[in-house]
Amino acid sequence: MDKKVYVCTGTCKAEISEEEYEGGLTKCGTEGCSMQGHTFEERIKCGTCGQVYRPGEAHSH
Ligand SMILES: [Zn+2]
Ligand SMILES: [Zn+2]
Numbered sequence: 001m002d003k004k005v006y007v008c009t010g011t012c013k014a015e016i017s018e019e020e021y022e023g024g025l026t027k028c029g030t031e032g033c034s035m036q037g038h039t040f041e042e043r044i045k046c047g048t049c050g051q052v053y054r055p056g057e058a059h060s061h
Contacts, residue, residue: 001047002044002045002046002047003017003018003044003045003047004018004042004043004044004045005017005018005042005043005044005045005052006018006020006021006026006040006041006042006043007040007041007043007052008028008030008033008035008038008040008041009035009038009041010028010030010033010034010035010036010038011032011033011034011035012028012030012032012033012035014028014030014033014040015045015052016040021040025040026039026040027039027040028040042055043055044057044059046059048061049061
C-alpha cells in the first residue's frame with residue numbers, strides 16, 4: 001500500500017513518516033542542509049517499489 005511521507009528537498013534528503021510529522025517533526029533540522037529550517041514537503045511512497053513521488057504524479061509499474 002502506498003503511504004504518505006514527508007521529505008526534505010535539500011541536501012540531506014531526509015524522509016519523515018506521517019507519524020513523525022504529526023508528532024511535531026515538520027522542519028529539517030540537519031546541520032548544514034541547504035533546506036535547514038524549512039518545512040518538509042508532502043510525498044507519496046510506493047509500497048511496491050519504494051519510489052517517492054509527488055501527490056498527483058502518475059506512478060505505475
Ligand atoms: Zn534537510
Ligand atoms: Zn512503485
